[in-house]
Amino acid sequence: MSSSSDQKVIWFTGLSGAGKSTIANALEQKPVAMGHHTYLFDGDNVRHGLNREPGEFIEVFVDTPLEIAEQRDPKGLHAKARMGEIANFTGVDSPYERPLRPELRIVAGDLLPDACVDTILDRVL
Numbered sequence: 001m002s003s004s005s006d007q008k009v010i011w012f013t014g015l016s017g018a019g020k021s022t023i024a025n026a027l028e029q030k031p032v033a034m035g036h037h038t039y040l041f042d043g044d045n046v047r048h049g050l051n052r053e054p055g056e057f058i059e060v061f062v063d064t065p066l067e068i069a070e071q072r073d074p075k076g077l078h079a080k081a082r083m084g085e086i087a088n089f090t091g092v093d094s095p096y097e098r099p100l101r102p103e104l105r106i107v108a109g110d111l112l113p114d115a116c117v118d119t120i121l122d123r124v125l
Contacts, residue, residue: 014062017069
């Protein structure tokens with residue numbers, strides 16, 4: 001049985017297409033295989049509601065250059081923003097503000113998702 005102090009929130013930040021969801025989905029599988037309970041919130045369906053509690057909230061900045069994020073964009077959102085179909089799109093016509101002090105910075109352009117997951121688990125567990 002785990003206590004509430006064992007609970008963590010890992011919050012991924014980065015440009016659209018940076019690889020946040022890919023890494024989060026891969027990350028979720030490893031703790032489950034180790035007998036831990038997980039719950040995945042995705043930015044597409046949850047935009048608010050989490051409170052920052054000391055030691056339980058871990059901000060992971062998925063630092064990916066805009067050019068790579070655009071190449072990876074599975075929904076084609078960057079292209080739509082560049083054609084004017086989406087206004088105020090972060091990184092295209094709206095600035096992206098890098099986090100000032102994330103607990104962990106992952107340079108996703110240099111790592112495969114499994115390597116990102118291992119880096120995160122080394123920090124969290």
